[in-house]
Amino acid sequence: MTQSFSGGCLCGGVRxxxxxxxxxxxxxxCLDCRKSSGTGHCTHxxxxxSAFSITGSVTSYARPADSGNIVTRMFCPTCGxxxxxxxxxxxxxxFPRASALDDPEIAKPQMVxxxxxxxxxDMIDPxxxxxxxxxxxxxxxxxxxx
Numbered sequence: 130m131t132q133s134f135s136g137g138c139l140c141g142g143v144r145x146x147x148x149x150x151x152x153x154x155x156x157x158x159c160l161d162c163r164k165s166s167g168t169g170h171c172t173h174x175x176x177x178x179s180a181f182s183i184t185g186s187v188t189s190y191a192r193p194a195d196s197g198n199i200v201t202r203m204f205c206p207t208c209g210x211x212x213x214x215x216x217x218x219x220x221x222x223x224f225p226r227a228s229a230l231d232d233p234e235i236a237k238p239q240m241v242x243x244x245x246x247x248x249x250x251d252m253i254d255p256x257x258x259x260x261x262x263x264x265x266x267x268x269x270x271x272x273x274x275x
Contacts, residue, residue, distance in 0.1 A: 134174075136229040138210035143185035145212065145225065147176045154227065154236045156257070158247030161192060165202055165211055169251025172227035173214070174236050181223045187212060196263065 134151070137144040151174035162171035188206040191199050198218040204211045213225040227236035241253050245261035253259075 134176075134225075134235045135231050136212070136225060137231070138185075138205035138208050138212060138229065140205060140208035140210070142207050143183065143187055143205045143210075143212060145181060145183045145229075147181045147223075147225070149177050149180035151176050151235060151237075152222070153240075154238050155240045155242060156238050156253055157242050158245075158251065158253075159195070159243035160246060161194070161200065162243070163246075163248075166226075166228070169248045170241070170253065171211075172236055172238060173224040174227060174230070175222050175224055178215070178221050178223045181213075181225075183212075194263075 132150055133146065133148050135144065135146045154172065154174045156170045156172050158170045163169060165171065186206060187203040189201050189203050191201040194200050194216070196218065198216055200214055200216050202211060202214045210229060211226050212229045213223055215223055227233055230236060238254070238257060241247070241257050241259045242263050243261070244259035247253070
C-alpha cells in the first residue's frame, strides 16, 4: 500500500503531501460535490490531517452539509483548482480531491455516498456499495465496520 502521496493545483502554486496512506476513498454525488467538481460526482481520499502538509496559499468556501456539519472546500486562488476539503464532524481528517493527486491511482474508491442524487449519466462502478445518503456514522465508520 502507498505510504505517502502528493498533489497540487493546475498552475503549480499550491502543493500538498501526505505522509500517511489514505484511510479510505469514495465517490460523493451530493449536490455540493457535483457543483464543485463540474460533473456528476467528486472523488475524495481520506487521510489523517496530522500527516498532511501544504505549501502555497489556498482560498476556502464553507457551507453546511445536510447534517449541519460545515464542509470547507479549499482551492487555488489563482487557477481555481479544487484541492481538498475538511468537515467539522471529522476534525482529525482531511479529504484531498482525487483530481488533484499526482498519482490518481492512489484513489481506490470503496463506496458511493449520496447515490440517490447522482444523475443517470454518471456511470460509477456498479460493484461499489452505494448509499442513498450519507451512511449513519459517516462513510469512514461504515468502511471500518465493513
